Amino acid sequence: MNGRTLLEMFHFSLLTFLARALDLAIGVSVFGLSSALLAQTAPTDSASVKELAGQQNNTAERYGRLEALLLRSAQLEAVENPSRAALLQQAVQLGKQAQLAELMVKAASNLESKQYTEAIERQKATAEGLARVLALLQSENREQRIREQRDEIRRWIEETDRLLRLQSSLRGRTEGGQDEQAAAADQGKLIDKASEISSQLQGDSADEKSADEKSTDQSSEKTSSEQNGNSTPDSGQPTDQETNREDSEPKDGAAQEANQIPSKENESGSEKPQGKPDSQQDKPQDGQPSASGNSPESQDESNQESQEQSQDPTQRAKQRVNDAKERMQEAEEALKNAQRAGAIEKQRAAEEELRAAIEELEEILRQLREEEIERSLASLDSRLRRMLEMQTKVLEETKRLQEISGSSDAQQPTARQVTIRASNLALDERKILAEGERAYLLLREEGSSAAFPEAIEQVNTDIDHVAKRLSDGDIGPLTLVIEEEIVTALEEMVSALAQIQKEKQDKKNQPQGGQGQPQGEQGDQPLVDKLAELRLVRTLQARINNRTQALAKMLADPQDPIGQVIANTEISGELQGLANRQSNLQQVTRDIVAGRTE
Incomplete structure (x- = not known):
């Protein structure tokens, strides 16, 4: 078991602990709410009120420690799992926007002052806010x-x-x-x-x-039952x-x-x-006079x-x-x-x-599959958009660095400075690659698409190639060509995903007149349909063609392409990579046509 697996297990346990801790906090808040309601309608000694206020303060302190733990966990996850780190930070931000800690402290103060109405309102707001934070934290494991x-x-x-x-x-x-x-x-x-x-x-x-619905339902059930005096x-x-x-x-x-x-x-x-009168079912088969809609049997069936x-x-x-x-x-x-x-x-x-x-x-099964597809597409779309944004910045910085390195200005950076800046861009490129690898794993784990994993894998290969070239200080024309193709590829995939999501939403909003279709087919529906897969195959083929033409333009003598390619190891390596992509694309097309991913 490697270190990354251990880290994943630790943070999975951490999220489970956080969810249970928030669930408990909701319970304590609701407990205080119901107790305050009882205190409003019955004589209460000062010791009980003080003890209740102490519990409310204790809940506020525990929530403060929970926020600190969330932030610390977000820092640990920032490099290995930035999406989870963002989720944890979002949970903390959500709690701060709702002013949960302040509401808990003020509710305790209200209890000490016997201002039960104010305490009730603040505890209600606290319970609702905690339920939202809990739902957000649990969304990752859905x-x-x-x-x-x-x-x-x-x-x-x-x-x-x-x-x-x-x-x-x-x-x-x-x-x-x-x-x-x-x-x-x-x-x-x-x-x-x-x-x-x-x-x-x-x-x-x-x-x-x-889990998020259950925690909210439990808190509301506890409130209603305790308000009615069913529990003390x-x-x-x-x-x-x-x-x-x-x-x-x-x-x-x-x-x-x-x-x-x-x-x-x-x-x-x-x-x-x-079921009781078997003979009655046999008798009216000739004329079936008892099949009228006003019979008691039909009324019972409609009730059922x-x-x-x-x-x-x-x-x-x-x-x-x-x-x-x-x-x-x-x-x-x-x-x-x-x-x-x-x-x-x-x-x-x-x-x-x-x-x-x-x-x-x-x-x-069909409903769960639809939800799984919706979540997978949304997650993939989010990652690809983030990759596109980051890659666009790297491309702009690479172009700027190429311009100033070729300038005749006396203040142009030295070769060492160019290498250092290019190395920094290589680090940014590695971050993009990490996002791309997670997107690839998501698609492979989902398993119903053939073209999209291949498209992501090709982009990841190009990103890794660019990162190596930048780390060597290479900001030449080929580096820029590959970066531009990465941006184009990401834009095309984002556009394709948007189209797929729109088509699925339109189909979802259509009147449900096609329920006669076999449910098993709907339950095993793929992430994307064959038409979308084939459109992406066409796009992948166009990328191979464009890269081949871009490499051909780098040759000095178009009349002797083979001899020049053999002599140029860089172009020769690029062409070998394109040959591998063409072979993979051929296999992907066969898999789609044969339905091997279904």
């Missing part, structure tokens, strides 16, 4: 959480699909005359599997809120307060489960007319649909699995009672519910 969620949902889809195949196989055996008792035993095993999948989905629905604050024990906050997180999941139970009962109640629409996709998928399990249980009971026809019907209904559950999970 990409990793999305990838983990996608992997988990894919696993659930596989398990649910496997259960569907097993259920279909069992129905086939039941239709083929398998012994009812043996079929009932097999059905019981599938019921256990459905229960297992449902419990996994329940765990995810409790944790589905992102134990003043003077902040460690217990922290323990209570940690204990409250599972309760959120339990609360969600409790909220789902009534809806489940309602839905099962609405399904009883559907409205309940499902109010749930998130994970809850809907869980409900579908639960419904499938109920149909399986009914099929098991029918098999035990030797009612083969009724069991087959229930097995078929269970299959339909499992298919619906898979569709819901694929919808979640």
Whole structure:
């Protein structure tokens, strides 16, 4: 494990600690808020008020130490990870703009003066500001959480699909005359599997809120519950307060489960007319007079649909699995009672519910993929714009240095001074290369694009080449040509990304009339489509052509290009690099056409 990996692990742990510390600070502020509300409506001795004010001051001191830690961490990250350093500095700046430390101190002073209304307002503002800072700090790890969620949902889809195949196989055996008792035993095993999948989905629905939303929801829930007197604050024990906050997180999941139970009962109640009178389902098949919209069954179905629409996709998928399990249980009971026809019907209904559950999970997968693409494009666009800005400055400085070095002015810099200035530009070029390498890693890790990683890699190669030439004091025409091509390449990629983002936003804003498309295709959509990839391939080919023409212009005798190239090692090396790029571009084009990145 290298030093950089250790640094990444340290700062990942640091961000986790910062998020938990801010979460605790929100809890203490809300604790003070609810206690002040209680103090407004009930007699309170001066000792309790003083103790509460002391807790508020302690929170202010802890936040001050937290700001110092953020700034120190930003300094450590400035070289290796400037984007994270900027994020940490932005978090500190956000806290200062909201005047969080001052609000905490003033709230403590208000408590000491028994000015509870002012204390409440300042604690509210503090809690809201801390929630924003916490959300900002946690935004960096959102990409990793999305990838983990996608992997988990894919696993659930596989398990649910496997259960569907097993259920279909069992129905086939039941239709083929398998012994009812043996079929009932097999059905019981599938019921256990459905229960297992449902419990996994329940765990995810409790944790589905992102960390920033969860911290805000927890603080608001604590405020409302304590205002109603559901909990009594134990003043003077902040460690217990922290323990209570940690204990409250599972309760959120339990609360969600409790909220789902009534809806489940309602839905099962609405399904009883559907599953109970089996004979009624068979009888009206000829004329189907009971299919009118005014029947109780249709009203129950509309109520069920409205309940499902109010749930998130994970809850809907869980409900579908639960419904499938109920149909399986009914099929098991029918098999035990030797009612083969009724069991087959229930097995078929269970299959339909499992298919619906898979569709819901694929919808979640599609939404997560869309968010991942949006974040990846925004991050890539930000890096490329930063690289373009830095590279433009280096190009301008290189041109200026070339002009003054070739001037006949008596005050022109010496060769040593030119070399020193060029070396400084080489350091700036290395910083640009660091940003480019991170952009390349982002694309490689994402894995669905072939042309963009190649484009970034070519730019990084040119940047490294320029850095070496500048470190040697070379500010000649070829150095300028390469720098200008880097700027052009970055401008083209920024423009291409802007076009891609616009197209995706336009597609997102279109009326959702194409929901009939397979959800699996939408869930695995690439970062950029094939058309955008091919446009970039054309741009990369144009760059190779332009570089070849620029090198040809450097030859003294256009009639003998081969002989001059062999004699000129610099141009020969450049042409070899272009040959490698042409070969790589050929492979990228094949990958795009063959769909190997999809």
